[in-house]
Amino acid sequence: MSAVTGIGASTAKPMENEIDVYPPSLAATPPRHLDLARTLMQEIVNGRPRIGEFLPTEAELCEQWNLSRYAVRQAIQKLTSLGMVSRQAGVGTRVISDRPRERYMQVMDSPADLAGYAKGTTLRTSSCERIQADPAQARLLRSDVGAEWLHIAGIRYGADAKREPIALVDIYVDQAYSRLPELGAVLSVPVYTMIEKEYGIKVTRVEQELQGLLIADAQAELLQVEDRSAGLRIIRTYFLRDKVIAVTTGVHPASRFSYLMSYQLTQDVR
The missing domain is CATH 3.40.1410.10 (Chorismate lyase-like)
Incomplete structure (x- = not known):
């Protein structure tokens, strides 16, 4: 299993495909787990990571974003509900779509x-x-x-x-x-x-x-x-x-x- 790293709170790279309108589940103001979910979504849309690849582990995201494990899991759950990632215990969180499903x-x-x-x-x-x-x-x-x-x-x-x-x-x-x-x-x-x-x-x-x-x-x-x-x-x-x-x-x-x-x-x- 390989994990794609580099998704962090201080990422400075420009985003090639800027998302103009987020799905309603990500359109609210903070808490910060929504900021993480939006960033992860934007990175997936831009192909980093690509479909079939894995997100960083919960521990890595906790360290990068200075968030609790509970908050990180909330962010991942948002993307799971949108049909963009799939979680499997002991394996990781895999990208399954680069666009939210029409739901x-x-x-x-x-x-x-x-x-x-x-x-x-x-x-x-x-x-x-x-x-x-x-x-x-x-x-x-x-x-x-x-x-x-x-x-x-x-x-x-x-x-x-x-x-x-x-x-x-x-x-x-x-x-x-x-x-x-x-x-x-x-x-x-x-x-x-x-x-x-x-x-x-x-x-x-x-x-x-x-x-x-x-x-x-x-x-x-x-x-x-x-x-x-x-x-x-x-x-x-x-x-x-x-x-x-x-x-x-x-x-x-x-x-x-x-x-x-x-x-x-x-x-x-x-």
Whole structure:
């Protein structure tokens, strides 16, 4: 086994193929393991190391970047999730692709990452209308039947809107908070942030529910997947204290979307 070295925090060589837009999982601000992941990704894109070759060992990266082994493993996991490297115990981390695979991955380290999801995608709206909640919608929205809501429907795309869609989206906004001047045919920021800006409020709580489902009929056609394909439905409910002010649902094809949540644990030293 040979390892390619020379990937370090102080590398001064110019990068021939500069990456303009990182995948959403690498587009956040530090912690430093993201800096390492970005650098490794850039080096792989530039052919150093090449496909089939190995990254430096964890110990070497820890020394070069002055990071903990845990942080280095987080960086490698990011590249693994993007389909660029493959890890094998006792062997090493091998480069298997010089480009991230076409799959949208949402990374959640904190509630602030909810906004990052929309920033890395584009929502093309297909309808925007005021509705009176029917019984099924009332259960979803935790409201009375007949309550008035603004309903926005559309298709969400990744960074490259010319490629296949990543989700069918439905957004419901309580009538009292539905005057949103920034609504348009294309949305690139979360609707809940529009509500906060327009009404001078702050969402106090977000509940999130993940459901497995089969994507069928019209939904399968819109998402360009086979009928009855596996999918994931994400429901987010936004609260102002105890009042629901917005609900979003997204139906994602399993083949184009993954969802990663990480938690920083503290150890009780008593």
